[in-house]
Amino acid sequence: MVEIEVVYAAVDRQLLLTVKVPAGTSLRAAVQASGMATQFPELDVASCPLGIFGKVVADPEERTVQAGDRIEIYRPLLADPKEVRRLRAAKAALAKQQRH
Numbered sequence: 001m002v003e004i005e006v007v008y009a010a011v012d013r014q015l016l017l018t019v020k021v022p023a024g025t026s027l028r029a030a031v032q033a034s035g036m037a038t039q040f041p042e043l044d045v046a047s048c049p050l051g052i053f054g055k056v057v058a059d060p061e062e063r064t065v066q067a068g069d070r071i072e073i074y075r076p077l078l079a080d081p082k083e084v085r086r087l088r089a090a091k092a093a094l095a096k097q098q099r100h
Helices: 027-034 083-100
Strands: 002-009 014-021 050-052 072-073
Touching: 014 050, 014 083, 027 050, 027 072
Parallel strands: 002 072
Antiparallel strands: 002 014, 050 072
């Protein structure tokens, strides 16, 4: 058995669970075994992106957990960051233009 942490941050609250899983367990299986889905029913643990210590894992079904891993469950982005920056820059340029 290896001890890991599973963490998820919703818009209004966050939760960190410490879980023991058998060695060789995949990240996806560890998240499903953590019970996080019962705490956040809106969370789709079968397909959401996962990471370890801030780095996205491309193949969470294949990657196995290591003792001490902190598996992070990521929420989908509500807005594309590039688009938000573009809109902000356009708004600032328009405001500057109107002042002159």
